[in-house]
Amino acid sequence: MNYNLKRLEGEHVVLIPTSEVGLDKELRRTYRDWLNNDQEVREGIGETYHYTDSDIDDLFNEYMKGKKELHFIIYLKTPTGLEPIGDISVVVEGDELTPFNESHRDQDRIGYLKIMLGRERGKGYGTEAAKLLFDYLFNEQKFDKIFSSHYSDNEASRRLHEKLGFNQLYIASPDGREEMFLEITREKYKRQKDKN
Numbered sequence: 298m299n300y301n302l303k304r305l306e307g308e309h310v311v312l313i314p315t316s317e318v319g320l321d322k323e324l325r326r327t328y329r330d331w332l333n334n335d336q337e338v339r340e341g342i343g344e345t346y347h348y349t350d351s352d353i354d355d356l357f358n359e360y361m362k363g364k365k366e367l368h369f370i371i372y373l374k375t376p377t378g379l380e381p382i383g384d385i386s387v388v389v390e391g392d393e394l395t396p397f398n399e400s401h402r403d404q405d406r407i408g409y410l411k412i413m414l415g416r417e418r419g420k421g422y423g424t425e426a427a428k429l430l431f432d433y434l435f436n437e438q439k440f441d442k443i444f445s446s447h448y449s450d451n452e453a454s455r456r457l458h459e460k461l462g463f464n465q466l467y468i469a470s471p472d473g474r475e476e477m478f479l480e481i482t483r484e485k486y487k488r489q490k491d492k493n
C-alpha cells in the first residue's frame with residue numbers, strides 16, 4: 298500500500314514525513330538522547346533498552362520506508378525556524394496490532410498510534426500533533442479505526458487519549474505493568490471534534 302504522506306501543518310507544530318526528513322547526525326543524536334536519557338520518555342513508552350547510533354539508523358531506515366509505520370517527526374515552529382520535539386506514527390502492519398485482532402473487520406484500514414515528545418511536553422503540542430495526524434488519517438487516508446494503548450499510570454497520555462475521544466477496550470498487563478488498550482473509529486473522532 299502506498300500512502301503518499303505529506304507535511305501536516307498546525308498552529309504551533311508541523312509534522313514532516315520521516316521519509317522527507319531523512320536522518321542527519323544532529324537528529325540521530327537528538328533522537329537517541331530522547332530514548333536513552335529522558336526518564337519521562339522511557340517511563341511513558343516503557344523503554345528499557347539503550348540505543349546505539351546504529352540502532353537509530355535501523356529504526357529510521359524502517360520509518361523512511363513508510364511501509365509498516367507511517368512516521369512523522371514533530372517540529373515546533375520557533376522564531377528561528379523548525380525545532381524537532383518528538384515523533385508520531387501509526388503502525389499499519391506488525392506486532393503492535395496483534396492484541397486488536399478481534400476488534401476489526403479484515404477490510405478495515407487500521408493503525409496503532411505511537412507518540413513521543415522529547416521536548417516541550419505539557420504545552421498542548423502532543424494534542425495538536427495527534428489531531429493533525431488523525432484529521433489526515435480519517436479524512437484523507439480514509440482510515441476506519443486507530444488503536445492505541447498507554448500505561449495506566451501515564452496521566453498525560455491517559456488525558457491525551459481521552460481528549461481525542463478514544464474508547465477504552467480493556468485493561469491488561471502484558472509486561473507486568475498495567476496498560477489500557479483503546480480504540481477510536483472515524484465516526485467517533487468526527488463526533489468528538491464537533492463537540493470541541
Ligand SMILES: CC(C)(COP(=O)(O)OP(=O)(O)OC[C@H]1O[C@@H](n2cnc3c(N)ncnc32)[C@H](O)[C@@H]1OP(=O)(O)O)[C@@H](O)C(=O)NCCC(=O)NCCS
Nearest residue numbers: 338341413414418419420421422423424447452453454456
Ligand atoms: C504523552 C505525551 C505525548 C502528551 O503530549 P503533551 O504535549 O505532553 O500533552 P499535552 O500538553 O497536549 O496535554 C495533554 C493533556 O495531558 C495533561 N498533561 C500533560 N502533561 C501532564 C503531566 N505531566 N501530568 C498530568 N497531566 C498532564 C494536560 O494537562 C492535557 O490535559 P488537559 O487539556 O485536560 O489540561 C507526552 O507527554 C509524551 O511524549 N510523554 C512521554 C512519552 C509518552 O508517554 N508517550 C505516550 C506513550 S502511550
